[in-house]
Amino acid sequence: MATTRSIPAPHPHPDTQAFWDAAVNGKFLIRRCDACGKTHWYPRPICPFCASPATQWVEASGRGTVYSYSVNRHADPVYIIAYVTLAEGPTMLTNLVDCNPDEPLIGRAVKLVFTPTDGGPPVPTFTLA
Amino acid sequence: MTIKNQAYIVGAFEHPTRKAADKSVAQLHAEVAIGALTDAGLAKSDVDGYFCAGDAPGTGPLSMVDYLNLKVRHLDSTDIGGASYLLHVAHAAEAIAAGRCNVALITLAGRPRSEGVATGTAPRVRNPNEPDVQWESPFGLTVVNGYAMAAMRHMYQFGTTSEQLAWIKVAASHHAQHNPRAMLRNVVTVADVVNSPMVADPLHRLDCCVISDGGGALVVVRPEIAKILKRPRVKVRGAGEASKHQQGGDIDLTYSGAVISGPAAFAEAGVKPSDIKYASIYDSFTITVLIQIEDLGFCAKGQGGRFVSDGNLIAGVGRLPFNTDGGGLCNNHPANRGGMTKVIEAVRQLRSEAHPAVQVKNCDLALAHGTGGMLSTRHGSATLILER
Numbered sequence: 001m002a003t004t005r006s007i008p009a010p011h012p013h014p015d016t017q018a019f020w021d022a023a024v025n026g027k028f029l030i031r032r033c034d035a036c037g038k039t040h041w042y043p044r045p046i047c048p049f050c051a052s053p054a055t056q057w058v059e060a061s062g063r064g065t066v067y068s069y070s071v072n073r074h075a076d077p078v079y080i081i082a083y084v085t086l087a088e089g090p091t092m093l094t095n096l097v098d099c100n101p102d103e104p105l106i107g108r109a110v111k112l113v114f115t116p117t118d119g120g121p122p123v124p125t126f127t128l129a
Numbered sequence: 130m131t132i133k134n135q136a137y138i139v140g141a142f143e144h145p146t147r148k149a150a151d152k153s154v155a156q157l158h159a160e161v162a163i164g165a166l167t168d169a170g171l172a173k174s175d176v177d178g179y180f181c182a183g184d185a186p187g188t189g190p191l192s193m194v195d196y197l198n199l200k201v202r203h204l205d206s207t208d209i210g211g212a213s214y215l216l217h218v219a220h221a222a223e224a225i226a227a228g229r230c231n232v233a234l235i236t237l238a239g240r241p242r243s244e245g246v247a248t249g250t251a252p253r254v255r256n257p258n259e260p261d262v263q264w265e266s267p268f269g270l271t272v273v274n275g276y277a278m279a280a281m282r283h284m285y286q287f288g289t290t291s292e293q294l295a296w297i298k299v300a301a302s303h304h305a306q307h308n309p310r311a312m313l314r315n316v317v318t319v320a321d322v323v324n325s326p327m328v329a330d331p332l333h334r335l336d337c338c339v340i341s342d343g344g345g346a347l348v349v350v351r352p353e354i355a356k357i358l359k360r361p362r363v364k365v366r367g368a369g370e371a372s373k374h375q376q377g378g379d380i381d382l383t384y385s386g387a388v389i390s391g392p393a394a395f396a397e398a399g400v401k402p403s404d405i406k407y408a409s410i411y412d413s414f415t416i417t418v419l420i421q422i423e424d425l426g427f428c429a430k431g432q433g434g435r436f437v438s439d440g441n442l443i444a445g446v447g448r449l450p451f452n453t454d455g456g457g458l459c460n461n462h463p464a465n466r467g468g469m470t471k472v473i474e475a476v477r478q479l480r481s482e483a484h485p486a487v488q489v490k491n492c493d494l495a496l497a498h499g500t501g502g503m504l505s506t507r508h509g510s511a512t513l514i515l516e517r
Contacts, residue, residue: 013263041378081274083278083505085380107285123267123268
């Protein structure tokens, strides 16, 4: 079932503006550190693993698997919040969209789909691959 | 430096209210402060250290020391959410050991029930400068669904069931029936819990704590002062604190910061989990209790569901009597922060002042533990080991 939940616009910061600008153009960026080679989430200029400033934006594959989720039964419409582990490594908070909330979803393969927000850039969400 | 045996809890007070429509938050803080000082046999003018957290209105401790007209030489408003007050006891002991104060007052109060706060089911209003808010708010993260994701993963990874989680509520309700002030006094069954409405899968309505007004306060003093007071002395024997967060995206929802704070507290106290006679365990949700019990070493990781089943947390029945006041799950959760009442019930147990129906016999060693913030994103953990 589709969720038509009204999503509040994200509030970009100076160090994340590029992410949201890319999202408007349908590109899903993550942050990678050239010093230690790791990608992290959420993106930040200083690597949270090795503290190097040598980080850069890279386009992610948009592929991942569901680490965990919950169905917000209290909301109307019902929506699914989830942690998805990206193919590149890090796990991120997101929504699962166009999924049946009554079937088990942990471990399922998912792919990126941007979802519009109220007057802001779209946000990265996922649906079954 | 150790805080072992350096400080005593000599005053503890839980506000009797569960709904304070006619009182201000500051007034509630003042009422619990006076309550705890009276319990200790001390005066407001004896206080030279003050501790509070984000529930106190104003900039850190400043408005409250003004309102209470305290003249203090040590201040601490470290805020790790609902676990702050457990951490404050440890910080008070540190300050006392370092000679920074002699009589530390810790207060908590709030009125989310009167203010109609949709505590668990609506996203919190947050400061947009928080670095994580843009990555969380659009997705509808709430308190309940945040904890629910930890429960869902625990079930997937370890086979934990809703029925096992329900036993935690069942145990709390067995205790709450003896507490005339508890919001939920009816004894419930596993079936009652799993048949209550689903809020955020897999957490049902009865997997959640109550929303209440109220508060509590503690007085912590140096040993020389404790010895001249009349109340039974509760010694701070060990403490630990930690934070756990998203770790750059290296997320594992199956454990909490208690894996750090628990062993640190046990090491300082020189005791082990099997020595603990009574445990106050933070109970925002049933899953919170289960994960912390594992992390604190009362059972192996993944075995929490089995451990909490069949009444093992019920006083007089099970191996680990917990939250004998009914806890946040049934009694109260003042200001949406359960850490203060965790310490207070542990103090009651060690003083042999719990309700006779739930008083643990020969209770000379207790643990109090809290998780503040959000289990599945970032939280603070604080563990105390207290001795009669």
